[in-house]
Amino acid sequence: ETGVTQTPRHLVMGMTNKKSLKCEQHLGHNAMYWYKQSAKKPLELMFVYNFKEQTENNSVPSRFSPECPNSSHLFLHLHTLQPEDSALYLCASSQDRFSNQPQHFGDGTRLSIL
Amino acid sequence: AQKVTQAQTEISVVEKEDVTLDCVYETRDTTYYLFWYKQPPSGELVFLIRRNSFDEQNEISGRYSWNFQKSTSSFNFTITASQVVDSAVYFCALSEGYGTASKLTFGTGTRLQVTL
Numbered sequence: 001e002t003g004v005t006q007t008p009r010h011l012v013m014g015m016t017n018k019k020s021l022k023c024e025q026h027l028g029h030n031a032m033y034w035y036k037q038s039a040k041k042p043l044e045l046m047f048v049y050n051f052k053e054q055t056e057n058n059s060v061p062s063r064f065s066p067e068c069p070n071s072s073h074l075f076l077h078l079h080t081l082q083p084e085d086s087a088l089y090l091c092a093s094s095q096d097r098f099s100n101q102p103q104h105f106g107d108g109t110r111l112s113i114l
Numbered sequence: 115a116q117k118v119t120q121a122q123t124e125i126s127v128v129e130k131e132d133v134t135l136d137c138v139y140e141t142r143d144t145t146y147y148l149f150w151y152k153q154p155p156s157g158e159l160v161f162l163i164r165r166n167s168f169d170e171q172n173e174i175s176g177r178y179s180w181n182f183q184k185s186t187s188s189f190n191f192t193i194t195a196s197q198v199v200d201s202a203v204y205f206c207a208l209s210e211g212y213g214t215a216s217k218l219t220f221g222t223g224t225r226l227q228v229t230l
Contacts, residue, residue: 042223088157100147107158
């Protein structure tokens with residue numbers, strides 16, 4: 001079983017839709033992350049959760065709303081998105097926020113906004 | 115502020131050639147960690163190596179080797195006898211500090227294309 005699983009793999013939505021991205025990790029980690037990867041840009045950290053508590057919001061617009069019900073699951077709720085939000089959204093997990101252990105990534109959800 | 119520069123946007127080699135991917139970093143911390151990740155077309159970033167700032171010993175893992183030089187703030191990655199399966203985007207990343215809320219800063223990546 002893969003360490004970090006993201007669903008769906010692909011998502012096409014209109015600007016007025018509401019959808020959610022899901023991430024699940026089976027590694028026993030306590031920190032989870034959302035990143036945005038756009039073409040020709042470095043990966044952008046969006047949110048960080050450590051032991052289910054949000055520890056970082058990297059100035060992300062409110063149309064992105066994260067949720068972390070437990071250390072194994074992370075959601076990204078989407079509503080009223082803009083065309084510039086089309087990107088690959090990557091979830092990652094690591095042992096915790098402080099130990100500099102490697103982050104392990106999922107395959108990502110490729111999001112297209114019509 | 116920390117910064118990672120991967121000046122090579124794209125590299126093309128023929129199978130069995132050796133190739134080196136460059137990574138230069140900037141940090142004010144004396145304690146930091148450097149990482150390399152591989153992103154194949156499937157999208158997942160695969161962790162390759164982590165090196166801390168106090169360990170300048172070069173590392174070899176199969177066809178992969180890493181050259182860490184603090185004097186030039188570089189952490190270069192060499193693939194020996196490249197194969198088509200090595201085709202991917204490779205990211206270098208930096209994390210500062212220890213025991214603090216670390217933040218991983220990525221470079222823009224180098225796309226490696228290995229052809230037959």
